Amino acid sequence: MNALGKHLLLELKDCNKEVLNDLSFLKGVLSTAASEAGATVLGESFHQFAPQGVSGVVIIRESHLFIHTWPECGYAAVDIFTCGDSVRPEKAAQILISKLEAKNHSSLEIQRGILDSQ
């Protein structure tokens, strides 16, 4: 049985707190991560919270990348949801871990859409 989608949930801890609050930087990182992973970017939506924190999504042809940041905790939650075999989500994960300077991270991979008929 094959899954329709692959969902990578990243927990990024002890990150650079300044970049976690930099919407412009994070937008660039997420777009770069999507492109470097081989995905086609279709759209994006970002929001800056007060006093701090950013939420943002990049919609790709192959699903999406999402980030929520808590700068005060040095923490970011990242989702990389892809479908098909042409995208390498692990490459996107590596870029995010590096650019956010996460000293600690963990990841969980979940198969989405495992259907009986497949």
Next chain:
Amino acid sequence: MNALGKHLLLELKDCNKEVLNDLSFLKGVLSTAASEAGATVLGESFHQFAPQGVSGVVIIRESHLFIHTWPECGYAAVDIFTCGDSVRPEKAAQILISKLEAKNHSSLEIQRGILDSQ
């Protein structure tokens, strides 16, 4: 230890295939689900795929709701990511299960942002 976020991953199967391909309908359902759950909608981004399928996100103050649909399989992947205690993600899940007429569904709840310092 408390988590910063609560992430509900829904697998909706044997849904109404027509509504899974109806961007306008899905946009309304996601917004309604967010509001009924007590969330504050900040923005949204939806995309219609050819020949079929819809991806869409509603960004809420308390994180996000996401949907990817595969009408040909009667399947939708839904994420409901919330933070804080004011939102009831289970309420949003119930609305989506009902409106998409999912005859089968499963859900997985994952705590995000469990930090040592909390």
